[in-house]
Amino acid sequence: MHIISFIEDRKVIRVILNHLGLWLVKSRPIPKAPAPPARNQDGSGQDDELRDYDERQALKMLKKGLEVLGINESELEAKAKGAVEKQVLAWWLRKKTVVSRRWISEELGMGDLSRVTSAVRKVNMGKDREIRRCKMHLEGIS
Numbered sequence: 001m002h003i004i005s006f007i008e009d010r011k012v013i014r015v016i017l018n019h020l021g022l023w024l025v026k027s028r029p030i031p032k033a034p035a036p037p038a039r040n041q042d043g044s045g046q047d048d049e050l051r052d053y054d055e056r057q058a059l060k061m062l063k064k065g066l067e068v069l070g071i072n073e074s075e076l077e078a079k080a081k082g083a084v085e086k087q088v089l090a091w092w093l094r095k096k097t098v099v100s101r102r103w104i105s106e107e108l109g110m111g112d113l114s115r116v117t118s119a120v121r122k123v124n125m126g127k128d129r130e131i132r133r134c135k136m137h138l139e140g141i142s
Contacts, residue, residue, distance in 0.1 A: 058097040062107060065089050068137050081111045087119035088134040094120050 007013055017023040066076060069085055079086060086108045093104050094116065101116040110116060126132050 054098050055103060058093055058099040058103065059107070061093065061096060062089065064141060065092055065138055068141055069134060077109055079109075081109065081115060082119075084128070084130045084134060086110055088123055088131060088138060090116045090119040091123035091135070092138045 007016070014023060066072060066089075069089070071085060076085065076089075090104050090108055090110060093099065094101070101113045104116050105111065105113050110119070122128070123131055123135055126135065
């Protein structure tokens with residue numbers, strides 16, 4: 001690709017950008033979103049608060065995921081460590097949150113951390129019909 005010429009006339013540039021709706025981009029209000037607690041400038045002091053915030057958000061998502069899959073916490077607890085529902089929930093939480101594998105493993109009762117990694121890989125491959133079904137339900141959640 002070669003540059004043929006530059007547009008240097010400010011009026012022409014403004015007309016083009018107005019036409020594209022890009023002239024006053026900065027004047028649009030920035031959408032508000034809930035933000036996690038901010039870190040101190042030196043990066044210290046709030047790691048526990050951030051981790052707690054992340055874990056609370058992940059717990060909310062886990063409850064939502066259980067609801068969508070039609071199971072409750074006690075039913076999840078009774079399932080085997082490698083149950084399809086646990087694998088898909090582990091994949092979904094890894095994809096949508098920043099909580100650790102340890103947290104996911106403990107909350108889902110999956111045992112060793114490597115089960116979370118294996119579950120994510122297995123769900124990503126998507127060969128099992130039941131995994132694809134559960135995955136589709138969870139992907140519908142925003």
